[in-house]
Amino acid sequence: MWMTLIGLIPGLTSLASGIVSTVFNAKVQITQAKIGGDRDVAVKLVQAAAQQEHEDTAKLGIIAGNTLLTVLLVLFAIPLVAFEWKVIVWDKLLAWGSTDPITGQVADWGNTIIYFLFGAPTVMGLGKMWFARKTS
Numbered sequence: 001m002w003m004t005l006i007g008l009i010p011g012l013t014s015l016a017s018g019i020v021s022t023v024f025n026a027k028v029q030i031t032q033a034k035i036g037g038d039r040d041v042a043v044k045l046v047q048a049a050a051q052q053e054h055e056d057t058a059k060l061g062i063i064a065g066n067t068l069l070t071v072l073l074v075l076f077a078i079p080l081v082a083f084e085w086k087v088i089v090w091d092k093l094l095a096w097g098s099t100d101p102i103t104g105q106v107a108d109w110g111n112t113i114i115y116f117l118f119g120a121p122t123v124m125g126l127g128k129m130w131f132a133r134k135t136s
Contacts, residue, residue: 024046027046028042028043028046029042031045031046073117076113077113077117080110080113080114083099083102086099087099
């Protein structure tokens with residue numbers, strides 16, 4: 001309903017389309033500069049990143065729709081957040097101590113939780129690996 005009403009305003013849809021197109025082209029240029037590749041590959045990487053963001057949004061929407069999953073997510077995140085705050089505030093800012101790094105399976109689980117919440121840097125990493133490879 002709202003989209004129909006917004007579509008009735010002259011020039012608004014073309015303005016929105018122009019903004020989206022400009023943002024997409026800027027992302028492509030930034031990606032192209034980061035990976036040092038051609039435009040077609042950069043477009044594919046930006047499209048893949050957008051698809052991944054859409055999937056992450058859907059995944060978080062499922063979690064937000066279920067109280068038990070939301071509680072589990074918060075309970076998994078609390079220790080990691082507390083550790084980061086301790087390291088940053090207590091150790092670095094106030095310089096009152098030092099904390100040993102997390103190692104072993106606990107570090108692996110921490111990485112898994114962080115990648116699940118915020119996404120793993122896979123698309124850009126794959127693009128950089130592709131263009132950094134040695135071709136001989």
